[in-house]
Amino acid sequence: MNLTLVQNIPKLKKMSFDKFEEELSKIDSDLVVFPELALNGYMLKDAVFEDAYSMSEIEKFATLSKKKDIVFGCVLKIGHKIHNSAVYCSGGEVLHVHHKNILPNYGLFQEARFFFEGEKMDSFETSFGEVLMVVCEEMFSAKVIEKIASTKPQLLIILANSPARGFEDDKLLIEHQWNSLLTTSAILSGANVVFVNRVGFEDGLGFWGGSRHINPKGEVVKKAELFEKEFLHVVLDKHISKTQKYLLRIK
Secondary structure: OEEEEEEOOOOOOOOOHHHHHHHHOOOOOOEEEOOOOOOOOOOOHHHHHHHOEOHHHHHHHHHHHOOOEEEEEEEEEEOOEEEEEEEEEEOOEEEEEEEOOOOOEEOOEEHHHHOOOOOOOOOEEEOOEEEEEEEHHHHHOHHHHHHHHHHOOOEEEEEEOOEOOOEOOOOEHHHHHHHHHHHHHHHHHOOEEEEEEOEEEEOOEEEEEOOEEEOOOOOEEEEOOEOOOEEEEEEOOHHHHHHHHHHOOOO
């Protein structure tokens, strides 16, 4: 299974269907994964309502998934509620939508002011096996880590807009924290883990990238550069996942 993790630079502007189609045309892969809020940008603030996508608009984007599966983050309007959502498209249709359950509301992060929380986190079946999607802040919850460990999907997809902070002499602290969460989740669940983080700047916030694939043994197989736009091409080995699940005595 070939994946491409698109470590791109979202803009504070609602992406058009034509622009998204152009982005996808550059990529030949079985599954293409974009970051959190890839179709909108992060610091929308009060513009979330006017820039939100309807389900009918998202269903049009899904038509581009006839030859390859696509995952992307966007602002999605369901009735009167606006969500920070992750969308999985396959076979030309929307296969699954996950609304971010845990919204940060501290310091630079004001998501709880503008979005409604999602109410559940469910895995779903794809042609690549069982998949679970998580959006950024959710990974810092013990309950979510427990959910990942108990679900034990074949593939865990994490979309993020993580700003750079905690600069030290030889490392970026936030990258170190993320890597600990990702490797722990991989080992506990026996899943292949892909983490897709954006790069670029918005209103003084700098996003660090560092997208990566971690195998079920907790090993970083491949990692994108920090602060650079990149298409990271990844090949998943399902055999390692089966072996790790055996070692964990997963039924």
